[in-house]
Amino acid sequence: MTTTYTSYRLISQDIGKSLDRISKQPDVARETEYYLSKIGSIKSIDAFMEDSRLYNYALKAHGLEDMAYAKAFIRKVLTEGITKDDAFANKLSDTRYKELATSLNFAAYGEAATSFDRAQKDVVAQYTRQTLEQEAGSDNTGVRLALYFERMAPSITSGMGIIADDAMSQVFRTTFQLPAEFAGTDIDKQAALVEKAIKMEDLQDPVKVGKLLERFTIMWEMENPSQVNTSTTILGSSAGFGISSDLLLSINTLKLGGK
Structure with missing residues (x-):
């Protein structure tokens, strides 16, 4: 059996090659192609959330795939953005929500939010890295x-x-x-x-x-x-498995308004 250190080093020492391998996996390539072909035409939070493939892709990219069901919660994160100190995402201890609102900053840029690299190439890079880490974890949690x-x-x-x-x-x-x-x-x-x-x-x-x-x-x-x-x-x-306990109350108060 390959040791934890050896497995980690095999992936980490040539991370570019490891990520390239992941990006070429049929399921990853298919979802990435769809995301890149569609995201630039999305002009609103509603349109983004109505396309389940785009929505799920972006959430997984940010390690939030376990939160896909909590649409009212995610909507609030995106609606309030990150500009104001008291914005919802800025008040959460989990920084993944702020990162999502930064990638898809509809609050600040409106219809242009998905035209930036951070909403396209950067999200793809994050999705690929998340997939790599999940794949590694299926064999060895330590890796x-x-x-x-x-x-x-x-x-x-x-x-x-x-x-x-x-x-x-x-x-x-x-x-x-x-x-x-x-x-x-x-x-x-x-x-x-x-x-x-x-x-x-x-x-x-x-x-x-x-x-x-x-x-x-x-x-x-x-x-x-x-x-x-x-x-x-x-x-x-x-990293996308389960829900942080400090979010449960907020989720419960919001989910009735989700779509």
Whole structure:
């Protein structure tokens, strides 16, 4: 059996080739072709949400495919956009919603929102990466966690950024051999320990991130010798599996108005 580290490195060391392989898979190529052929003609949030293939593609690209049913929730995210500090997406702790509203910024650009690269090529790139990580996770959850951490690391500027993300927090705990109970301790103390263990500026350095993930994959292999796939619980709200608990109340108050 290929080790977690070896599997991760095979994908990561030539990420361009790995992504190209994914993009050429028939189902991915078919959905991408459809998305690119249609998205530029979409002029409103209504039109976007009425086309299920476009809608599902964009949500998966942002790791939100588990939220496809919550159309009222997604509509509110897109309607309010990101310009105002009190916009719905800006108030959510989960940054994926802000990223979606940035890619499809109907609130700011109206009918022109889908004409930008961020709504077309950038979404395709995100969709391909998400598919790659999901495929890797079907064989080995540790590989998916490592790829996810690698992708997200440059955007993290504080220990709280890691603690607030279930998947990244799992990578941290595994890497430094912290018990699961650590996640239940005071959150500020957790964040402080993260910043003591990892220099935040190192997350901008691919080499240093790679060394951190080498340690993680070795520790993961030691803790999970049977390679039981637990991605549905670990990656939860971080990567498109399940719903973050802090969103449930908002979803319940909105879904009756969904289409």
